[in-house]
Amino acid sequence: MAGTKTVSRILMASGILMMVVGAVGFFVVMMLNAFVLDEFDAYGEVPVPGSGEVQLPAGQAQISFHTSVTGSPSSGFPLPTLRLNIVPPDGVADPVLTEDHGTLTTVNSDTHIRIWTAEIPAAGTYRIRTEGQVNGYINPRLAFGKESGSGYLPWVFAGVFGLGLVDLIVSLVLRRRRVTDPPFAFVADAPPQPFNATVTYPPSDQGVRLEQLKTLAALRDSGALTQAEFDAEKRRILGE
Template sequence: MVVAVPGFIATLVLNAFVLDDYDAYGEVPVPGSASVHLPRGEVTISLHADVIGSPSGGGLPVPPLSVTIAPPNGVAEPVVTENIGSTTTVNNDAHVRVWVAQVAVDGDYNVTTDGKVGGFIDPRLAFGHGSQLGSLVWVFVGMFAAGLVGTIVASKWLGSVRRKEAPAASIPGFEFPVTPVVSPAVTSTPHQPGGEGVRLERLKTIAALRDSGALTDAEFESEKRRILDGN
């Protein structure tokens, strides 16, 4: 989790500002036309314009736009699908992905653009590609999720271990030791307490257990009667 969070943030920044080559293949003014060399595969088409300050609402608005990509002779026309992305702004220069084109053959394509861009400064459509490390973001997301699950599992396991290591509680109704404590011999034979002495010691023991909370009052009375009855 410690590695995943900064890695996720760093990857987002790199993808947005360093590795996103949105105008790698050239730009065409809106409205306007030009020839653009496009490679085979996926090509991003972004609206690119200058802005004064931050774009209104936090993003570059996408006006009604149209684009026509005429292929070389004998080549299939690229398949263009709408794919609106987030706005990236650096030093009053903003761009936002509008379409993604699937180009069948590498070649020079004639591009014609149009749109309602009266309120934009130097609007154009940029042809390029996204970051090749875009999927790395999901690697860090997976690392964070795995770390979170591991933390929860470890916490539960540690709690169960601590419960097993806790001292066992006193069990009501168990047999109390009846062997009296014998004082060390000095010069005479050790004193062996009689029956009354044993009962007295046992009564003191259960009284102490009751005072400490190990025995309930009902258990204390039951054990007391058993001792007094000589059992």
């Protein structure tokens, strides 16, 4: 019983601690990814409409629509119709564009959302041409960048939170089982038997004389004593 209680307390404490660490860590990492570690424009930007050159490494590159906004846009932020042409260096194959819409991210009045992922066949300087119906957008441009290197951290802290939740549930189950266990059976001692004490009292003188007289009467009646003998013994006993 004591061991189960100790385990339950340890699991509850560790569960609460892990849940707090997981929740706080998840929030902090998400804020860092949004404000500090976001590398959506790591390789440069090109205005819309417009043209420019971007130095791209081999591999995947993310292409986001980047603009300034007033207020706080909702998840229904309207995307303009955009067209993009990427011209590779001489002797390099064309990049492969894949439509890949991401989550809208807004920091102060700065908003961006991923639209395409490009497979860059070789590192080099790529010429970019952009077009789009961007009337009403403030300083619209296409940003070329990559995913944050800490993108896995939110999942780590989410896992820590989940483990803490499991510990908390297990501790509650153990505590409930301990409460519902049948109590120990105690065998009560047998009730004390009543004490019947026999109290003897020394016979009084009168009682002794009465007993002697009864004995004399029995002897007379049986014929062992004559009436005269009985009377004489009676006077002696009574002190007459």
